[in-house]
Amino acid sequence: MATWEWVVAILRGSPELAIFLALAIGYWVGGIKLGNFSLGAVTGTLLAGVLIGQLGIDISPQIKSIFFIMFLFAVGFGVGPQFVRGIASDGLPQAIFAIVISMLCLASVYIAASISGYGPGLAAGLLAGTQTISASIGLATNAISQLDLSPEEIQQQLDLIPVAYAVTYLFGTVGTGWIIAFLGPKLLRINLQEECKRYEKEMSVGASEDGMHSAWHKYIIRAYELTTPGLIAGKTVSEAEASVDGRLFLENLRRGEKIIPFDGDTVLQVGDIVAVSGNHEALVEWSNRAKEVADPELLNIPVESVDVFITNKKANGKKLIELAQQPMARGVYVTRVRRGSMGVDIPLYAQTKIHRGDIVTINGTKKHIDDIIGEYGFADRPTSITDMVLVGAGIVLGGLIGAITVPIDGIPITLSVSGGALIAGILIGWLRSFIPKLGTVPSATLWFMNSVGLNIFIAVVGITAGPTFIAGLQQVGFEIFFWGLFATAVPMVLGPLIGKYIFRFDPAINLGCCGGARTSTASVAMVSEQAKSNVPMLGYTVPYAVSNTFLTLWGMVIVILLS
Structure with missing residues (x-):
């Protein structure tokens, strides 16, 4: 008992240890899988924080503010190229679709909160949980803190956010995946596997008889005597x-x-x-x-595999089969294309389009690869150096712009410092897609800022709300779970139908667009599993980039609507 009291005293005196304890438990619990389902690090960290918070640990709110603003900048930086491309180019229908679904998500939460009489705290948690958009909690927290309420009332609302989030998140994750992957094909009245096979055949026009896999993936060098x-x-x-x-x-x-x-x-x-x-x-x-011979000197050709970050507009929107016919593509083999902040693998077909901001992995001789790099982008070689001038200045400039307040009908409207950092990240990420010298933020750094930044924020939220969590759960009752079912299901049931009848999306990518518009990577993975194809991923990246931004901002908007 004395040892336990000693540990509790240390955690209360050194709250930073409590945060790291919540992270350790959260990532461990979140990584446990039951079939295809896992809680994820965010929910695991929140629950761990709530549990640790029962010890009555005081943590400075500045800690969560610092890490949350870092997280938002990283989110914007990662989705920037796809966000701007979707708004400004051939991804426009998918971008508009994402905005429509985002609006449906906001409307369903607003309707649920209005009918049930929930305040801004429960509504913000309901939004974050049902739409599995944890980032919205930060902007909602900032917005609630600016309300014309007493400090006690503000804290009461803030303490209710994690309660609603924890209760509704489970179906928000599992329900979205089930609706899209299993109910979606029935709503569209399609055989998903057959549609994906048909799409693959259409996308492979121009490839060799053996398909793009043989034509692009295998790279061998042999010596022959004529x-x-x-x-x-x-x-x-x-x-x-x-x-x-x-x-x-x-x-x-x-x-x-x-x-x-x-x-x-x-x-x-x-x-x-x-x-x-x-x-x-x-x-x-x-x-x-010809006669195959052994000639070590002739075969001593430097060969490498390089990730190329596409920046040149000459490659933007071009199909692989078109790029393969260019002189500088001689002797170069594409093995992988990744797109978006989540690094989604794009299926390789002859008709697959390359977009600015894609990371394309190529194999070939050093000379040929250097030609490709010089023509289309720059080598995204592993580096551990982060341009902190870019990160620091970007966050500050975005924060200053976001802090500007514009009164509308007496209501002060502002992006907030956090929202400004998100927008700054989007713009800088987009600019870097064609001005690579702007600065480097390695993928490992982005992961840390994105994952750890968010989870430290969530850990502090959980620890702070811990003492009142049980009381809050008793206050809201089980009713909020059913409102969570409503707010999760409505946008996802309507989404495939809107994609089919209004936007005329191809049936093979429709459900991928829906998953992207709900920023649910897990649901699109389930769709791909059902389809036995990665084709649905082709509809994922643009809607994800757009909705990730809007759903995050809705955390602030839902508070304004209910205030």
């Missing part, structure tokens, strides 16, 4: 490369004892030894026309 006139010997390099199906390239040429330079017009001769790169099937075809 022994028979008229097969390969006697043709130009360009003609020889085009003589087989699939992508095949001459990388080196030995004539006599010397390795000589060559171009597409160089005529190959009997006795030449060539180093050829390509997919396995194409090289097998070549082996029937």
Whole structure:
């Protein structure tokens, strides 16, 4: 008992330890999986914070403010390219769809709160839990703190946020996934697997007979001696490369004892030894026309795999099959395309479009890769250095702009410092997509700012609300769970129908758009599992970027509407 009292005294005297304890427990509990479901780090940390908060630990509110503003900047920075592209280019229908679904999410929460008589605290928690948008809690907290209420009333409202969030989050996560993945195809009256197969076939137009996987993924180099006139010997390099199906390239040429330079017009001769790169099937075809030999010197060609951050508008909106036909794409093989702040893997098909801000992983010789990098972007090589001038200045400038207050009908309207940091992150992330010298924020840093920044904020919320959590739960009763069912289900039931009849989305990506518009990565993963295809992910990134911003801002808006 004495040991327990000693631990409690230490946690009360050093609240920073209580925060880290909540993080440790939260990430551990949140990582436990029951089938495909897990609570996630945010909910795990909130519950751990509430439990630890029963000890009566005082924590400065400045701690959560610092980490929350850091989190919002990281969110904006990550979604910036997709957000702006969606608003300004061919992603506009998906962006508008995301705004419509975001408005439905806000309306469903507002209706539930108005009918049930909930105040801004419960409404904010209801929004965060049913829409699984934990970031909205921060902006709601800031907005409630500015209300014309006594300090006691403000604290009472703030303490109710985690109560409503905890009660409604479970169905907000599981229910969204179930509605989209299982009910969605029935609402659309489609066979999801068949639609995805049809879409894959359409997207593969222009690929080799073996498909984009063979044409783009496998990279082998072999050496061949040309022994028979008229097969390969006697043709130009360009003609020889085009003589087989699939992508095949001459990388080196030995004539006599010397390795000589060559171009597409160089005529190959009997006795030449060539180093050829390509997919396995194409090289097998070549082996029937030439003699494979061992030539270590000829095959000593530097080969690397590099992530390329696409910045040039020449690549923006271009299909892979179009880029493959460009001279600088010679000898380069695409193995992966990631998009958005979540690094979503985009399926590789001939008709897959590349967007500015994508990270494209390519394999090939150093010379060819350098040509691609120089033409389309910059090498996103691993680095541990963060440009804190960019991060610090961006947060300050955004915060200053967000702090500006505009009175409308006597109501002070402001983005708040936190909302300004979010907008600043979006603009800077977008600018960096075509001005890479603006600064570097490595993916590991973004993860820390995004995940740990949010969870420290949530830990403080939970610890602070801990002493009154049980009382708050008794006050709101089980009724709020059913309002949570309503607020979660309404937007997701209407979403697929709106996507089908108003926006005319392709059935294969419709449900991906719905999951993105609800910022629910788990639900889209469930859709892909049901579809046995990653095609739905093609509709995910633009709606996610737009809705992630709007749903976060709704934390402030719902307080204003109910105040």
